[in-house]
Amino acid sequence: MPELQKKKDMIVTQNAQSAKTLVEIEDKILNGLTKNENIADILEDDELINILEESNTTSTDIKKRLAESEITEKEIDKTREIFRPVAYRASVLFFTIIDLAVIDPMYQYSLQWFANLFGSSVDNSPKASDAPGRIKALNDHFTLSLYDNVCRSLFEEHKLLFSLILTVQILFGDKLMDPQEWRFFLAGPSGAIDIPKNPTDWLGDLEWAETYKQLYCMSQLDCLKGFDRSFMENNKEYQKIFDSEEPHNVDLPAPWNEKLEYFQKMIVLKSIRPDKIPLAVQNFVTEKIGS
Numbered sequence: 001m002p003e004l005q006k007k008k009d010m011i012v013t014q015n016a017q018s019a020k021t022l023v024e025i026e027d028k029i030l031n032g033l034t035k036n037e038n039i040a041d042i043l044e045d046d047e048l049i050n051i052l053e054e055s056n057t058t059s060t061d062i063k064k065r066l067a068e069s070e071i072t073e074k075e076i077d078k079t080r081e082i083f084r085p086v087a088y089r090a091s092v093l094f095f096t097i098i099d100l101a102v103i104d105p106m107y108q109y110s111l112q113w114f115a116n117l118f119g120s121s122v123d124n125s126p127k128a129s130d131a132p133g134r135i136k137a138l139n140d141h142f143t144l145s146l147y148d149n150v151c152r153s154l155f156e157e158h159k160l161l162f163s164l165i166l167t168v169q170i171l172f173g174d175k176l177m178d179p180q181e182w183r184f185f186l187a188g189p190s191g192a193i194d195i196p197k198n199p200t201d202w203l204g205d206l207e208w209a210e211t212y213k214q215l216y217c218m219s220q221l222d223c224l225k226g227f228d229r230s231f232m233e234n235n236k237e238y239q240k241i242f243d244s245e246e247p248h249n250v251d252l253p254a255p256w257n258e259k260l261e262y263f264q265k266m267i268v269l270k271s272i273r274p275d276k277i278p279l280a281v282q283n284f285v286t287e288k289i290g291s
Contacts, residue, residue: 029048086142090142121141
């Protein structure tokens with residue numbers, strides 16, 4: 001809504017000019033008072049009296065305009081605040097691409113390039129008559145535009161990683177990602193634990209030790225409490241996932257399949273079939289921000 005921004009700029013300029021005029025009036029009055037040494041001189045000074053009358057009229061008009069402009073400015077600011085989600089999404093995306101330099105120093109993106117790309121999305125994204133529709137159109141268009149442009153400069157092996165980081169940062173920005181779950185997904189289990197006897201006939205003892213460590217530690221997450229016991233009691237059900245050619249598409253045994261979000265299911269998959277995590281990441285990105 002550029003017309004609102006122009007109106008706000010105009011109000012700011014007018015208010016600044018009005019403030020300057022008031023200061024000039026005060027200076028004139030002070031000069032008139034200082035050049036007259038007593039009250040009689042002041043009362044006989046026609047120029048000073050005219051200045052006082054003029055200043056009274058001018059200051060009244062200015063105060064009236066300032067009061068009106070303050071109301072208008074608040075209305076404009078209220079409207080501008082509606083679009084803050086767009087600004088917030090853009091800031092999240094900017095720092096996401098800045099962090100790519102950690103992966104490879106060659107991945108450098110300037111703020112000017114980013115701002116120009118954002119301006120292009122404002123111009124070219126689908127228009128909408130309502131604010132929520134416009135916000136969604138802006139966010140979707142700019143996210144895809146940024147993804148396409150950044151991917152042109154990435155090595156093939158980093159594109160899926162960028163997709164994952166982009167998705168996760170958007171979810172964090174929308175308060176839809178649990179930091180503890182994300183940390184566990186990246187770092188895995190830590191610390192020494194007692195390994196119980198292997199209850200399965202399809203995992204070797206070394207595999208079981210590593211798997212149980214994952215299971216025990218992930219069960220400390222709020223969303224997966226009791227999962228280690230469930231796995232041990234129903235391990236035959238989980239063998240289907242272990243043996244599947246597409247384990248990332250296999251449902252978890254009840255009640256976990258209905259209980260868990262897709263990212264939480266990825267944590268489970270990582271403990272059983274970590275080799276299929278890249279395919280699961282593709283599904284996760286598609287589900288959250290589109291293919």
